[in-house]
Amino acid sequence: MSKTFYTTLIFLLLAGRVSFSQVADTYYLLKADQFYDAEKNTFVKNQEILIKNNLVVEVGSQLSPPPNTVVLDFGNATISPGLIDTHSHILLEQKIDESLAVDAMMVSSETRVLRAAKFARSYLEAGFTTIRDLGNSGQYLDLEVRNAINSGYISGPRMLVSGPIIGSMDGQIFGLPMADFDRISKQEYSMVSGVEEAKKAVREHIARGVDVIKILAIGNRLVLGLEEMKAIVDMAHSERVTVTAHCDRDWAAHNAIEAGVDGIEHAYGFKTATLEKMADRGIYVVPTYGSTETIRRYYELQNEPYTEEELQENASHWKKWILELKAAGLSIVAGSDAYFDMEIPRGGIGQTSHLGICGFRTVS
Template identity: 40%
Template structure:
């Protein structure tokens, strides 16, 4: 028993200090609900919650460890609402190469390293949306929940519900069984009900559906409706991989909560999304980010083609904002990059700024909006009394020097009141 307790204490010291009382002094503090920066603010943290924000009393200060972040900008922990921690793909290389090359154990180990890199980058919550084998993401989530590993909070979808063949291209005969090991294949409304029921039984946090795949197969409106109806009845939200306007409309009509990617959405469809309060996750990137990925890959693209893609994504984002569509930050980071996984994931956030959104809008998209979309408003994505103590800081002034400052790793990272980076 004594040895077990010692190991537990050591793990807490190594990966996150045990919950206690902290006073965080912020150079600037971002109010994500109101998109405002405040100065001369202090945050009192007790256990895993934020107790008080603003001016603190002598009683508040008693027995509290002071964290001086007076040279930093303090924000709620970032929320990446579209990640794939259990996948690593080289640009231009078929997805199955990575999946076939390493064991499930190695996928989990590697994902744990990626998770730490997310936390280093200031991302304290990730929504992991499939490409994770058969529920390997739930194993990863359990590790994160233990508090003994440096990891963001993980919301897991389990295997993506998909048409036959998943998102694989043409597979050789020897690998024909691979889609059923990586996805949940649905062919009928009955399949859809059974799939969602099994996911719920396993304990997933969200349902991810691939409305269409790279082979041109599309889930019918009846199947989509069965997925959404069953998921909502069980208290689960549904988000849809839907890159083109026609399948986006099918997903919206079926009642999904969110759209992932949505590169080709037309204005009338954006208006429908706004009316129904369906959020959009623009998994965009910067020119520099895409060039870095391509530099390590086997597929080459002319600078003009990369610029054209970035320009179209920017246009879609700005039209969505103008239409009033709720925007939620998601990176879709799974391709090898010169940067570590967490840093690469922030490229999507930076792309919103490069597209012309104000700093306050970008940070709200990266924090508050992700919490609202997940049904966690007031608990995550904010720094206010009663919220979970997910707090990160970046050395410098995010308000006036956004891109260079956000590109750095966090100078401080706290999740659930535990300090993982200081």
């Protein structure tokens, strides 16, 4: 069992949860009936976990903790590594029947940050210890939430954030009058035209303190050009920052692949040749496909009748795509793309998305 692996994780207590203090040199010894070893995909009995402040320092049986260690015995609970959602949007909430623009237009930055604090806590309570937040978060509001968590002002998982998504001049918001489109799009995105603007946007993002750069391989209609994408990737990589690309159409992915992005988000129905090219380049994919439970919740919110057969049929394309990703040899990373108001805790939406990606219900 690798100690290095576990030092990156805070553990989810499936039968009870505990919040760890960040006071220096405080030790906790966790005991429970079972311990899930994620590296070996097996459950281990009679294991203990020694935590110093917020880091795991030792895992084993009959450990010898320092004096004054707080012992937390959870009886027949199971201790498991925390979940990770690599595609979240905790500064955004969209009603099922609303446009993407409504939240940005009608909700103040202050309210969005306060609401995000609630969403962040719900992720933690659902067992997520890390989330990667990928835009639709105003002008760097995601950094405010991340920094508040890191400072101990609010409770939440570790956050890796992108700041405003870098894209072409049309962004992702449509259907607005021109004056409103210009104002809201500039609030939510970094829209660039040309190589120099693309480089400047990356410099600004890194100077502000983002953890990852996210680009729009395609927005509503316009694509970033190959040279613009190359400039973004080269600039980010020179500062040891990775780049991931929103891309939901196969034909639009090829410039992103050629530009050398590290990851692609969504990848809906990509052709086999495209997937194999991504695998050859070492590009990971975050499918964001959801699960039958996602569809079930949608039906319930709309008060529409459904059968279990209909749920499976509606999710069949996700199952097909997941199997194609696996067959191509791609690195598949779980991400929910949760931003709709499903009238359940945001962390719960992340859990249902993981069902589909990891193989439960929709994938055999």
